[in-house]
Amino acid sequence: MTPPSYRVWALPGLPEVRPGDDIAKLIAATEPGLVDGDVLLVTSKIVSKAERRLVEAGDREEAIDAETVRVVARRGALRIVENRQGLVMAAAGVDASNTPAGTVLLLPEDPDASAVRIRDGLRDTLGVEVGVVITDTFGRPWRTGLTDVAIGAAGVRVLDDLRGGVDAHGNPLSATVVATADELAAAGDLVKGKAAGLPVAVVRGLAHLVGEPTEAAVGARALVRTAADDMFRLGTSEAVREAVTQRRTVRAFTDEPVDPGAVRRAVAAAVTAPAPHHTTPWRFVLLESEESRTRLLDAMRDAWIADLRRDGKSEESIAKRVRRGDVLRNAPYLAVPCMVMDGSHHYGDERRDTAEREMFVVATGAGVQNFLVAVAGERLGSAWVSSTMFCRDVVREVLELPANWDPMGAVAIGHAAEPPRERPARDAGAFIEAR
CATH class of the missing domain: 3.30.1330.100 (CofE-like)
Incomplete structure (x- = not known):
């Protein structure tokens, strides 16, 4: 042969x-x-x-910008990008060699x-x-x-x-x-x-x-x-920024189960956030069974309905407001981030004690943001909902949490049922005051 x-x-x-x-x-x-x-x-x-x-271009960088769909990584002048053809490569494939001055080849x-x-x-x-x-x-x-x-x-x-x-x-x-x-x-x-x-x-x-x-x-x-x-779509330090900007609130999930290991990896990222006095103010309660999620959400619903009735809301208005919580009920996985103030300082002065608590709240928020970005990096969708903050005693009782654990909302986690909506462009300069 x-x-x-x-x-x-x-x-x-x-x-x-x-x-x-x-x-x-x-x-x-x-x-x-x-x-x-x-x-x-x-x-x-x-x-x-x-x-x-062969097209005219003021410089090659302008042409690369025009051909770029997504920046994957950057180091100095070198950019690895996804171009209009869907290819991930250096400089979007724009070639300035062996072409007349002021032109590039796409x-x-x-x-x-x-x-x-x-x-x-x-x-x-x-x-x-x-x-x-x-x-x-x-x-x-x-x-x-x-x-x-x-x-x-x-x-x-x-x-x-x-x-x-x-x-x-x-x-x-x-x-x-x-x-x-x-x-x-x-x-x-x-x-x-x-x-x-x-x-x-x-x-x-x-x-x-x-x-x-x-x-x-x-x-x-x-x-x-x-x-x-693509396991490495968000792979480099430059791509962390991409993960932050691409994170979206997801309100509809598929029935596909969530890998608990992925959530635990997100928690590991969450607890790297900064915190005052070298403390660790973050705790994450992970509700991995349908029974635990239903028990918590039913208790929260009952507490919320009771509050709304005391406020004089109509039954129609109450039903409408309760439906807003469906994003938590429809998710296959829930995480309840909590704040603890172990290691905080007590000054005996209202102004300073208020500032102390605010420092811990900010640190907890930083941890939650780390968590949400890491969840996105695991190719999962999420939605942070504040509802547990309005019935903390109920949440602590149902989940059997210590009295000093303050629930700071809940995070619905799952595989997105549809592509998230595009976020309206925001001009960062509108949020900046330079002095």
């Missing part, structure tokens, strides 16, 4: 690509000798030039569509069925150096899903999905080089990876990990 092998070579003879050029016709004009099953690896820069993605607007056009053009011109991969250079987390990856593809199996099979020893494969298109892109980069003026490479011998779109793949977009599956 002949062992598997393939051949890869750079395609010579391509002219300088200009705006409006047909990449497929330029390739065909070199008489490349393509056969069915070949894969062409095309550097994104020549595709961008042909598609008139990535193709739709690299998968670009690959389709090249593939269709080669079929029409040369009568061959080939795969096409549009490549660009990426850095990688935890790895030094650059490599080419696929940002667009047509007629190529971009992912080879081996899950459900077995290895040579019969062990089941449960997580193995091979990024075939990226492997092809890297192989092509070995012969194209970064400065050799050879923007296209050909791979022959892997025809089993080539086929019609219904058989092969839907394009390189399938290589981009979704936000829900």
Whole structure:
């Protein structure tokens, strides 16, 4: 049996690509000798030039801003961002090298569509069925150096899903999905080089990876990990700011259970907040069973209804107000943050004693904010509700808490049933008074 092998070579003879050029016709004009099953690896820069993605820009930073959807990390002038194509990469893929002064080159607007056009053009011109991969250079987390990856593809199996099979020893494969298109892109980069003026490479011998779109793949977009599956979406110190700004109040949850370990990790973040006199004023009561949540919420509801009736509210008004508490009742997990003032100072002076309590309240709030942000970092939704503060004695009695534990609201936790609403933009300057 002949062992598997393939051949890869750079395609010579391509002219300088200009705006409006047909990449497929330029390739065909070199008489490349393509056969069915070949894969062409095309550097994104020549595709961008042909598609008139050379744009005027006052400076590269302005162009990066315009192409950025989300900043993932920043160090000095270097930015790792998610761009309009959904790719996470340095500088949004904006290239200022080998372009006229005052211009930059952007990535193709739709690299998968670009690959389709090249593939269709080669079929029409040369009568061959080939795969096409549009490549660009990426850095990688935890790895030094650059490599080419696929940002667009047509007629190529971009992912080879081996899950459900077995290895040579019969062990089941449960997580193995091979990024075939990226492997092809890297192989092509070995012969194209970064400065050799050879923007296209050909791979022959892997025809089993080539086929019609219904058989092969839907394009390189399938290589981009979704936000829900991205374990490192909020990974760096810069991303902590992203977690803070992206935290939202979630009022509708799915039935999916909450991992208690995730909540405990959030508590670990909460208790790193600052506090006066080296104290630890935070306590978190975690209601993990439906029975404990129902018992607390029923008692709180009864106390609230009694208060509203004493205030002379109508039954209709009472029912409406009670429904506002449904966010707690519908959540699969509740946490009740409490404040304790162990270690506080007593001055015997009302003004100073009031300030002392306020310091502990602020510290507890800082802990709750840490908790909410950490919950968001665990990909969970939450809603802080103040209701336990209005019936502290009831909460202490039901939860059998010490008399010096002051409940400071309750946090509903769960998996969001729908994407949270966009928060209206706020001008930070409106909240600042500089002196």
